[in-house]
Amino acid sequence: MGIVARIDGLLSDGGAPGLHGLVVLRGGRVVLERYGAGEDFRLNQSLGHVVFDAGTPHDVRSVTKSVVALLYGIALAEGAVPEPGEKLLAQFPEYPDLVADPARAGITVEHVLTMTLGLEWDETAPYTSTENSEIAMEAAPDRHRYVLERPVVAEPGRQWVYCGGAAALLGRLIAKGTGRPLAEYAGERLFGPAGISAFEWMTGADGVEMAAAGLRLTPRDLAALGALVLDGGRGIVPGEWIAEMTRPRVRIGDDTDYGYQWYVGGGPRRWIAAHGNGGQRIYVAPERELVVAVTAGEYNAEQRSTAAVLRAVTEDVTTG
Incomplete structure (x- = not known):
């Protein structure tokens, strides 16, 4: 059959x-x-x-996360985003206290890509509650700081923990590196060439596309x-x-x-x-x-x- x-x-x-x-x-x-x-x-x-x-x-x-990974590869080839082996906090100089924290110094972009950051994160609560880390991130005044300042609970690279915050950080690196909103960049460099003529990318309260689950x-x-x-x-x-x-x-x-x-x-x-x-x-x-x-x-x-x-x-x- x-x-x-x-x-x-x-x-x-x-x-x-x-x-x-x-x-x-x-x-x-x-x-x-x-x-x-x-x-x-x-x-x-x-x-x-x-x-x-x-x-x-x-x-x-969360298929959105995988789409963001495709965009990261496009931006990487253009030299707009850091290589996976580069230090993560060096990409966020706007948070000098976190940059200076030796406990976070070993986190790389690759740890973001593989969800092995070693930071406290829990998405087991319903996605309607701020007990869920992703929902708490979206409710925070600064979603990227919220992710990066989570307590360090493991050595980076040692443990996989499902983390919508990782996708949010990747989205920020793409937008900052390309100088364009994530949806605009995606439409021109990925969706349009792939034959996808219409899409919707929802934004958070700050007007920024939700890289973890917004498509x-x-x-x-x-x-x-x-x-x-x-x-x-x-x-x-x-x-x-x-x-x-x-x-x-x-x-x-x-x-x-x-x-x-x-x-x-x-x-x-x-x-x-x-x-x-x-x-x-x-x-x-x-x-x-x-x-x-x-x-x-x-x-x-x-x-x-x-x-x-x-x-x-x-x-x-x-x-x-």
Whole structure:
């Protein structure tokens, strides 16, 4: 049984009730595209019941982090942002007290890219509460200082801790280095060249784009970004950066590593993925020339629909 039959069977049996959108590419060709309906949000603001189609934007939540990593590679090739090995606090001279703190001196940009900063951070509380570090960061007068002044709890590079603050710092480095707002730079250097003509990037109270979870894109847009990763950047993102970004750097699960803001799985069937709360996914399987883009509405809950869809799509490599 091929992908199309398996997915249609899954949907007709009610096996993915939270699915909002699905696009599957194989060998650069669309082999499947399906849309559903359900409640969507703009972050924590309900948009009510939405009937989705190919042109409907969707919150992609933390997939935004992986997009920021693509932008960092573009900016790095332009000489606008520091190399991964450079010291982090040296990039923030506006915080002289933190720059002078010897306990933070060893933190590098690479530790930001891999979420191994060694700073206190906790996103286990709901994303509606300031008990969650990302929400507290957005409520702070200065989100970047909030991240950088967190207590030091481990040696940098030793422990992976999921951290939206890391993406916020990367966004700041890109905006400062390029001299342009993140959305403007993304539109010209990434989205436009990738064929993404419309997008929304939500901002915080300070008017700055939320680099951790602010993007709204369509499943087709997510698939285009996945295809870009699969194809080595397509001259939009340097191929060398794609290789570095998707190289396993820190083990975070039995079969999962983290690269530069992207998840990587090993074994006989290597995969690369971007994840977002609610079941948002970009899934890339290079050896199978497969790209899967999923949007879903299982926010702050177990993402069963996305898991079921990915199992059905990746069961084998047939396309019928």
